[in-house]
Amino acid sequence: MPVDANAPIEVTGFSWVPPFARGHVRDIRVRWALEEAGKSYRTRLFHAMKPRPELYFEEQPFGQVPAYGDGTVQLFESGAIALHIAQDCETLLPADPAGRARATTWVIAALNSVEPMISELNTIDVFSAGEEWARLRRPGAEDQIRGRLAKLGDWLGDKTYLEDDFTVGDLMMASVLRGLDGNPLMDEQPRVARYYAHCIGRPAFQAALAAQMADFTEEAKEGELA
């Protein structure tokens, strides 16, 4: 669905981030869920390197993006927002209670059992690049990811998705795996690589990615990280 300035749903994001982060800001998870659900949304954008307005902390206590509002609920945390959007979308959450519970468990698994390891590698390679502790820790961090991806590959086997059909659990798992996009660690696990490619090949993801990229309109100012 298109971004629509008059839509009742509002999602916050950034109008500027460093080039390496473009396409990876977590509002993409919310945009993807909304695309799957066929719901339009408007955006409110901040510059990543500038302080958020004081009032924004009433919407997102940590001042981060994304936050979500639809006139009825105001939410933060990409996982909680995706689960909320999924409530009335059968593409994201199946109708049967057991299927809904399974999809939910995969959302939590993605955020709690996979994302922390990938985030650690990101910290090592991007935010602490060149630091001695990062050099020492890197092999161990890679091994942890290797182990987790191997188990994920075992689970997937020949399946296309984590359960029978695509759900919000796959949306969140693939979103988390994007932190390894282009990393050889992913190629070491062909089942995970195939699964990931399948998820991000969905038209809804591609639309969400294009929409986020189109919103980076502010240029870096002199002296800022670029």
Ligand SMILES: N[C@@H](CCC(=O)N[C@@H](CS)C(=O)NCC(=O)O)C(=O)O
């Ligand atoms: N657990 C949060 C993390 C949100 C998050 O880390 N947002 C980043 C952008 S991807 C952010 O706003 N960073 C700027 C900051 O922390 O001030 C979620 O999933 O929504």
